[in-house]
Amino acid sequence: MEAENSGGVVRGEWPVVLVRRLIGDVLRRQRVAQGRTLREVSAAARVSLGYLSEVERGRKEASSELLAAICQALDLPLSEVLREVSDEMSRVEAAAVGALTQLRAPRADRDLAAVG
Amino acid sequence: MEAENSGGVVRGEWPVVLVRRLIGDVLRRQRVAQGRTLREVSAAARVSLGYLSEVERGRKEASSELLAAICQALDLPLSEVLREVSDEMSRVEAAAVGALTQLRAPRADRDLAAVG
Structure with a gap:
């Protein structure tokens, strides 16, 4: 689990930030930037207000169909939302x-500091 | 539904290509490029072979947790998958x-021709 691959990324230890959380953040930020309410956007997207709210808070996965509907209601290309999430x-x-690098490499620094 | 916004993108008429379809394409392409089988990657990601196959074909939505597990099994940063999808x-x-531009522009030509 701890072997490093050639790209220097530590395998098996990537952060567990969930995509739905980041999608929710982007959707909420965009809606707020447009000065629109959950009620307005949920009506435009034809999803329930509660559902949209859960998606924005990263608590529900948006299906591809509903994600497309929400982006359309926000007049946002899906590619842009995905790019922000990426x-x-x-x-x-x-x-x-x-x-991780700090956790591993600087052990020497700490040891040095303690010694110095 | 047909008002154009300032970006020239036609509102309400974006293509209905589903995100799960594009995610599946990227995951399959990456797996094949690594010369790995569905069986190998599904075992590494601890998802069923059938589920991974459905995700790759864009027929099932991958939850954020399972998408992270599949990316980890492929040793791929999620950000890279999302960027390719975007x-x-x-x-x-x-x-x-x-x-759409092609479909619409000529209408003006026709109208002008009719008037002129």
Whole structure:
């Protein structure tokens, strides 16, 4: 589980940030930026307000059909939502790799500091 | 439904290519590129072979947890899968806008021709 692959990414230890959480964040941010309410967007997307709210909070997976409907209601290309989610996931992954590197490499630093 | 927004994208008429279909394509392409079988990857991801096969064919939505497990089994950052899906979706959207433009522009020509 701890073998590093050639890309320097630590296998088996990627962060467990869930895609639905990031999708929810993007959808909520976009809706708020448009100054629209959950009620307005849920009506435009023809999904229930409760469902949209759960999706925005990352508590429900949006099916592909409903994700498309919500993006359409927000007048947002799906590709843009996915790109934002990918960018955010990339930051999370980089931070996790950084944290792991710090956990592992600097043991020497700490030892040195303790010695110095 | 037919109002154009400022970005030139036609609202309410985006292509209905489903995200799960594109996700399945990326996962299958990556697995095949690694020369691995459905059986190998499903075992590594701890999902059933049938489930992985359905996901690859875009017939089942992968939950965020299972998508993460499959990506881990493929040693692929989730951000990369999402970026590939976004890029492909972007191509689909651009092609659809192009097709709509072609369908509409000539109508003006016809009207002008009729008037002139």
